[in-house]
Amino acid sequence: xxxxxxxxxxxxxxxxxxxxxxxxxxxxxxxxxxxxxxxxxxxxxxxxxxxxxxxxxxxxxxxxxxxxxxxxxxxxxxxxxxxxxxxxxxxxxxxxxxxxxxxxxxxxxxx
Amino acid sequence: xxxxxxxxxxxxxxxxxxxxxxxxxxxxxxxxxxxxxxxxxxxxxxxxxxxxxxxxxxxxxxxxxxxxxxxxxxxxxxxxxxxxxxxxxxxxxxxxxxxxxxxxxxxxxxxxxxxxxx
Numbered sequence: 001x002x003x004x005x006x007x008x009x010x011x012x013x014x015x016x017x018x019x020x021x022x023x024x025x026x027x028x029x030x031x032x033x034x035x036x037x038x039x040x041x042x043x044x045x046x047x048x049x050x051x052x053x054x055x056x057x058x059x060x061x062x063x064x065x066x067x068x069x070x071x072x073x074x075x076x077x078x079x080x081x082x083x084x085x086x087x088x089x090x091x092x093x094x095x096x097x098x099x100x101x102x103x104x105x106x107x108x109x110x111x
Numbered sequence: 112x113x114x115x116x117x118x119x120x121x122x123x124x125x126x127x128x129x130x131x132x133x134x135x136x137x138x139x140x141x142x143x144x145x146x147x148x149x150x151x152x153x154x155x156x157x158x159x160x161x162x163x164x165x166x167x168x169x170x171x172x173x174x175x176x177x178x179x180x181x182x183x184x185x186x187x188x189x190x191x192x193x194x195x196x197x198x199x200x201x202x203x204x205x206x207x208x209x210x211x212x213x214x215x216x217x218x219x220x221x222x223x224x225x226x227x228x229x
Contacts, residue, residue, distance in 0.1 A: 004153075032216060043115075043202050043220030044154065089153050096166060097142060097206055097216045101153030 002028045004102035006090060012108045013080055021075040021105045023090035028100070030092035033066055033073050038087045038104065048075075049093075080109045113137040115221035117203050123227045129191035132224045136185070136205030144218060145178055145188050146202040154202055160186065193228045200225050 005024045013019050023033070032051045036044035050057045050066045050073070057064045063076040077084050087106045091099040116135040124130050136143050142161055146154035157176065159167040162183040171178065175194070180186040190197055200223045209215040 034217070036220075041223075041225070043204070043223050046217050046219065049214070049217060091153075093216055096159070097218075098156065098159065098167060099218060101155070103151070103153050 002026070002100060004028070004090065004092060004100060006088075006102040007105045008103065010106040010108055012110060015081060015109055015111050017080055019077040019080045019084070019107055019109070021088050021090075021107065023073040023075070023102055025071050025092055025102075028071070028092055028094075029068075030094060032093040033064075034091045034093060034099065035062075035064060035073075035075050036089040036091060036101075038089055040087075044089055047088075077107075080107075082109050082111060085109050115203055115205055115219055117201075117221035117224055119224055120222060121225045121227075123229065124193050125229050126195055127192040129189065130193050130226065131190075132188045132201050132203075132226075134186045134188070134203030134221060136203070137207075137219055139207070140205035140219070141183075141208035142206045142215070143180055143186050144204040144206075145186070146204065148200040148202055148223070150199075157188070190226075193226075195228050198226055198228045 003026045034049045035047045038044045048064045050064045061078045065074045085108050087104040089101050089104040091101045118133050144159050145157045148154045157171045158178045160180045163180050178188045202223045204218040204220045206218045
């Protein structure tokens with residue numbers, strides 16, 4: 001069966017450092033992969049999309065890589081700030097714009 | 112900036128009662144999604160509409176859940192009767208029509224309805 005794995009334990013890093021979050025999947029061939037941010041009690045907010053034929057995407061302090069051989073995506077936040085503290089969800093996209101979400105990783109950026 | 116609207120934001124009900132949630136997607140968005148998110152997990156798709164038609168309801172527990180989008184705009188999700196295990200956040204999302212300029216595969220989420228079943 002399809003499985004999406006994200007670090008279940010919270011990631012704690014110091015302000016200014018680069019945060020790296022991992023998304024691994026099995027039994028899936030997604031056409032694209034997306035990353036969302038979710039704050040407590042709020043709906044997810046779209047951050048980045050990367051397609052299966054792309055290796056890397058950047059947006060301001062965010063960078064996403066996608067390795068379809070390893071079945072893995074890495075999500076990087078450079079120069080992290082306390083305001084970046086949230087849960088980050090990866091989602092695999094298939095036909096009909098259907099998304100399958102991972103469980104999310106909680107990021108805490110400390111002063 | 113346009114947003115997806117949902118109401119109510121919070122709902123407390125007793126088991127065996129009926130509950131209904133409402134969603135108004137971003138104007139012009141053709142696709143509407145209802146998700147359920149249990150605490151500590153990612154959102155799980157319940158039903159997907161393209162305009163007024165259901166395109167995927169394979170994960171919708173049809174014995175107690177129903178969803179409609181009669182005019183292809185706003186939508187209602189109903190649970191009857193509610194069970195203790197239905198306690199969760201119910202999220203609505205929408206995405207633009209394909210070929211309309213904006214990416215159709217990006218979903219915009221509302222704030223959600225937090226349901227507690229006692």
